[in-house]
Every structure is written in structure tokens, then in C-alpha cells.
Amino acid sequence: MLMQFLASGFMLGSVYGLVALGFAAIYKATRVFNFAQGMLMATGAYLAVTGSVVLGLPLVGTIAFVVVAAGTLGVVIQWLLIRPLAGRPLLAMVMITIALSIILRALIVIIFGGGAQTLRLGLPEGSFVLGSVRISAIHATAAGVSWLCMALFMVFFRFSKAGLLMRATADSHEAAVLSGVNVNRINATAWALGTILAAIGGVFLGQLQVASVELENIGLLALPAVVIGGLQSIPGAIIGGLLVGLIEQLSSGYISPKARDIFVYVPLLIILLVRPWGLFGERELGRV
Amino acid sequence: MSGVASAEAVLEVQGVFAAYAAKATALSDVSLTIPAGGMVALLGSNGAGKTTLIKAISGLLPLHHGTLVSGSVRIAGTNITGLRADRIVRLGLGQVPEGRLVFKHLTVEENLQVGAAVVPRAVGRERIAAVYDLFPRLAERRRQQAGLMSGGEQQMLALGRALASAPRILLIDELSLGLAPIIVKAIYAQLRAVRAAFGTAMLVVEQNAKLALEICDTAYVLERGVIVMSGSAAEVAASDRIRESYLGSSGGAL
Numbered sequence: 001m002l003m004q005f006l007a008s009g010f011m012l013g014s015v016y017g018l019v020a021l022g023f024a025a026i027y028k029a030t031r032v033f034n035f036a037q038g039m040l041m042a043t044g045a046y047l048a049v050t051g052s053v054v055l056g057l058p059l060v061g062t063i064a065f066v067v068v069a070a071g072t073l074g075v076v077i078q079w080l081l082i083r084p085l086a087g088r089p090l091l092a093m094v095m096i097t098i099a100l101s102i103i104l105r106a107l108i109v110i111i112f113g114g115g116a117q118t119l120r121l122g123l124p125e126g127s128f129v130l131g132s133v134r135i136s137a138i139h140a141t142a143a144g145v146s147w148l149c150m151a152l153f154m155v156f157f158r159f160s161k162a163g164l165l166m167r168a169t170a171d172s173h174e175a176a177v178l179s180g181v182n183v184n185r186i187n188a189t190a191w192a193l194g195t196i197l198a199a200i201g202g203v204f205l206g207q208l209q210v211a212s213v214e215l216e217n218i219g220l221l222a223l224p225a226v227v228i229g230g231l232q233s234i235p236g237a238i239i240g241g242l243l244v245g246l247i248e249q250l251s252s253g254y255i256s257p258k259a260r261d262i263f264v265y266v267p268l269l270i271i272l273l274v275r276p277w278g279l280f281g282e283r284e285l286g287r288v
Numbered sequence: 289m290s291g292v293a294s295a296e297a298v299l300e301v302q303g304v305f306a307a308y309a310a311k312a313t314a315l316s317d318v319s320l321t322i323p324a325g326g327m328v329a330l331l332g333s334n335g336a337g338k339t340t341l342i343k344a345i346s347g348l349l350p351l352h353h354g355t356l357v358s359g360s361v362r363i364a365g366t367n368i369t370g371l372r373a374d375r376i377v378r379l380g381l382g383q384v385p386e387g388r389l390v391f392k393h394l395t396v397e398e399n400l401q402v403g404a405a406v407v408p409r410a411v412g413r414e415r416i417a418a419v420y421d422l423f424p425r426l427a428e429r430r431r432q433q434a435g436l437m438s439g440g441e442q443q444m445l446a447l448g449r450a451l452a453s454a455p456r457i458l459l460i461d462e463l464s465l466g467l468a469p470i471i472v473k474a475i476y477a478q479l480r481a482v483r484a485a486f487g488t489a490m491l492v493v494e495q496n497a498k499l500a501l502e503i504c505d506t507a508y509v510l511e512r513g514v515i516v517m518s519g520s521a522a523e524v525a526a527s528d529r530i531r532e533s534y535l536g537s538s539g540g541a542l
Contacts, residue, residue, distance in 0.1 A: 057526055087351075113291050164398060166400045171391040171392060172391055174348075174351070174389060175390065176391075177348070177377075178348075178383040178389065179383075179402050180374050180405065180406035181402065181455070182372075244393040
């Protein structure tokens with residue numbers, strides 16, 4: 001059983017890692033602790049419903065629709081809500097993202113109704129056996145695509161010019177401005193990417209379960225994931241996501257599905273108490 | 289006079305008044321002109337308004353809750369008053385800020401690449417090579433994380449990053465702060481080499497008046513937000529007021 005739990009934990013954790021990576025990208029570039037990340041993930045599932053059911057697009061078209069729509073949503077959020085509040089206290093930013101999350105939920109309920117929607121994208125179904133472990137094709141696809149997206153993001157972040165400017169802005173906002181970096185554009189890019197990553201995670205979780213606003217609760221697991229991994233660390237977010245997936249599967253497998261939250265949030269508390277910069281984050285060198 | 293000066297001036301500050309939200313006027317009718325390739329010192333004690341003037345030029349006042357109340361700033365004839373700070377950099381203003389402000393988590397090479405991001409790729413590559421020639425120390429450490437270098441090396445890097453953007457004029461704010469005198473001398477000597485190589489004009493803000501007057505052609509003295517004296521570096525260095533207030537008794541050795 002252990003191997004089975006570990007395998008499904010790894011696969012779910014890969015999707016959590018993807019959503020957490022989106023959260024970390026936004027936090028790193030703009031210093032906004034985005035409580036709406038869970039709802040952005042749920043929004044991704046509904047964008048997929050819109051693409052496949054409402055617009056009747058094929059799989060590739062639906063994916064393209066989700067990516068473009070989520071990216072646009074991220075830019076609009078940054079433009080309308082985050083940018084005008086630049087320089088305001090942390091509390092204002094946090095309240096904005098909570099309000100955003102509530103508004104998105106209300107919009108989804110108004111447009112799609114409160115009930116859950118089934119999402120069938122035509123991804124490979126069925127399952128296969130690997131050693132002693134049975135793996136569902138959808139879980140394997142979700143994990144594979146998540147890792148592909150994470151790899152693409154890492155390549156972008158490490159090696160592209162926009163990625164370099166994003167890292168520079170994350171390092172010192174003022175130095176970036178003084179070097180001629182258009183910080184607003186960088187922040188918009190970060191929000192677009194963070195929203196796209198959340199939405200892709202939402203597409204898969206909507207497929208594994210159903211598309212519902214309650215997906216938000218799963219998306220919010222990105223928060224303990226990044227805090228455990230280290231808010232400042234991109235690889236830390238991915239590893240944090242994997243850990244949360246493993247903890248979830250092991251605790252629901254051996255104890256009870258209800259035990260998940262305890263075993264995810266207790267480590268969060270312990271980390272905050274003894275190592276607030278996370279497992280892989282760096283202690284701040286000084287005040288920014 | 290102003291017509292001729294405008295055509296040649298790379299930086300022209302005219303009648304600038306600036307204020308902070310809570311405080312009285314921080315700058316009062318400040319004007320200064322830097323000719324192409326000129327090296328100009330801006331002297332003044334703590335709180336005289338030097339940093340406010342720098343921020344008024346670079347467009348950073350709003351970020352520090354200040355306002356440019358009236359007056360204008362031009363770079364090579366283009367009015368930059370009220371433009372966003374990053375746009376001003378693109379128009380040719382290179383900045384070496386107080387406290388260096390390098391990107392601590394990026395490598396030396398990446399810091400320079402960020403500086404060069406505002407110019408075409410080929411120009412940037414050429415500029416970065418030139419920076420490595422001027423500061424071989426940076427070339428040796430190109431893969432090192434900037435935050436792990438010494439203060440002097442970080443200062444070289446901040447200067448190099450600004451140079452990588454191929455600026456028409458460099459604003460250099462308190463370069464000597466917190467550095468050993470021997471390192472400061474070495475970096476200042478390189479400023480002359482920079483001018484010789486690229487013809488870059490410079491506005492050098494310094495508390496260490498002796499140093500600044502040694503390398504600059506002309507100087508302005510700012511006191512309580514007002515320009516109280518300007519002239520050639522030699523004239524300013526010879527004035528009693530400067531000898532007493534800024535150069536101390538050793539000023540006579542200039």
C-alpha cells in the first residue's frame with residue numbers, strides 16, 4: 001500500500017507544485033501574498049469547461065484558450081488591482097487578494113451555477129500497472145504536464161531576458177527601476193505566468209475530480225506548500241507541493257481523509273516557528 | 289547664453305523647486321548645466337538637498353513621497369520632467385545610486401546584463417566587454433554572486449552596470465560612502481578612464497569635497513536646498529567658504 005500512496009502522492013503533489021510555483025512567481029516578483037491563488041486555480045477548471053463544453057473546442061484548442069484567458073486575467077488583475085496599490089502596506093494587498101477570490105467565486109456561481117460541472121477533455125483514460133502500483137492515465141498525464149510546465153518555467157526564469165529582469169526586480173525593486181527596467185511590465189508578466197500555472201493545475205484537478213468552486217480549498221494547499229518550501233525559493237515551491245501531495249495521500253490512506261489538513265498545516269506552523277524562511281529559502285540578508 | 293548652453297548641454301536643470309509631503313521646500317530654484325563630456329561635482333553637507341536633487345533628476349521623487357513642484361530637467365535637449373524613472377534611464381541617464389544597490393542574488397555577469405538590457409544586444413555586449421577591461425576584478429568574478437563581494441567590488445559593479453547601459457550622463461551618488469580611501473581613489477581614477485573611453489558626462493555627488501574637486505572640472509555647492517556657489521573646481525576649492533566648511537585645515541594642500 002505504501003508504494004501506492006507514495007505514487008499517487010507524487011502525482012497529485014506535482015500538480016500542487018505547479019500551482020505553488022505560480023504563487024511563488026507572483027510573490028517573488030511583486031511581494032504580493034496571493035490568497036486568490038486557490039480561486040485562480042478553480043477559475044482554470046471553469047475556463048476549461050468554457051472552452052470544451054460551451055465553445056466546443058477540441059483538446060488543443062481548449063488548452064490554448066485556458067492559457068490565453070488565464071494570462072489575460074493575470075494581466076488585468078495586476079493592472080486594475082495590484083498596480084494602483086503599489087507601495088501600500090501588506091495588509092491592503094492581502095485584503096485585495098481575498099476580495100478578488102470572493103469576487104471570482106461569485107462570478108463563477110452566477111455564470112455556471114453553484115453545482116459542480118463534469119470536465120471531460122478527452123485525455124487518456126484507464127490505468128496501467130507499474131510494479132506493485134496501479135497508476136491512472138489521467139494522474140500520470142497531470143503529473144507529466146505539470147513537470148513539463150515547471151521545466152519550461154525554470155528555463156524561462158533562468159535563461160531568458162525577461163526571466164533575468166524578473167529575477168532582478170525580485171532582488172531589488174529600486175535597483176531595477178534605476179537600471180531602466182519597466183517594473184510594471186515585469187509584474188504583469190509575473191501575474192500572467194502565475195495565473196496560467198494555477199489555471200493549468202485547475203484544469204487537471206477539475207478533470208481528476210469535478211469543476212467546482214470548492215477546488216479553491218485544494219488550490220489553497222499552495223500556501224502551505226510555498227511556506228514549507230520557502231517563500232523566496234522557486235525549487236522550494238515545487239518540493240513543497242510534492243511534500244503536501246505525499247502528506248495528503250499518506251494521511252488519508254493510513255488515518256482518515258479528514259486528517260489531511262492537520263498533517264499539512266501542522267508542519268506549516270512548525271516551519272513558521274523554527275525556520276520562517278522555509279526549508280529551501282534563504283534567510284534575508286538584510287531589510288529590503 | 290542659455291541658447292548655446294542648451295544645444296551643448298547633456299543635462300540641464302532649470303529652476304527646480306522640490307518638496308516632500310511633510311516638510312518644507314527641499315530644493316529652491318536650483319539650476320545646473322553639465323556640458324557633453326563634462327565632470328561636475330555637487331557638494332554639500334548632510335541634508336543640503338543633494339540626494340533630493342538626484343531623485344528630482346532621475347524621476348524617483350514620487351517613490352519617496354516627494355514632488356517636483358516646478359522647473360524642468362532636460363537630457364540632451366529632451367524634456368524629461370515628470371517621466372517615469374525607467375524611461376529616463378532609457379533616454380541616457382545612468383545611475384550609480386548611494387549604497388550601491390547591486391542585485392545581490394544575481395551574478396556579476398547577470399548584473400551587467402540587466403544594465404545592458406536597455407540597449408541593443410550588440411552594443412550591450414561591447415559595453416560589458418569594456419566594463420571588464422576597466423575593472424579586471426569584475427571579469428575575474430563574473431560568475432560570483434554580487435552580494436558575496438566586498439563593498440569596493442560592489443561599487444565597481446554598480447558603476448559597471450550603469451556603464452553597460454551606454455549612458456550619456458552618469459549620476460554618481462556618494463560613491464565613497466563606507467569604502468576604504470585607497471579603493472575610493474582607485475575607482476575615482478577609473479572615472480577619468482571612463483570619460484576618456486566613452487566621453488560620458490558625470491554628475492558626482494560627494495561629501496568628500498577634496499576628492500570630488502580633484503577629479504571634476506566644475507562644481508556646484510548646495511546648502512539648504514539652494515545653490516550657493518558654482519564655478520571651476522579650482523575656483524571653488526580656493527574659496528574661503530569651501531576651505532572652512534568642507535576641506536578642513538588640510539584643504540590648503542589641494
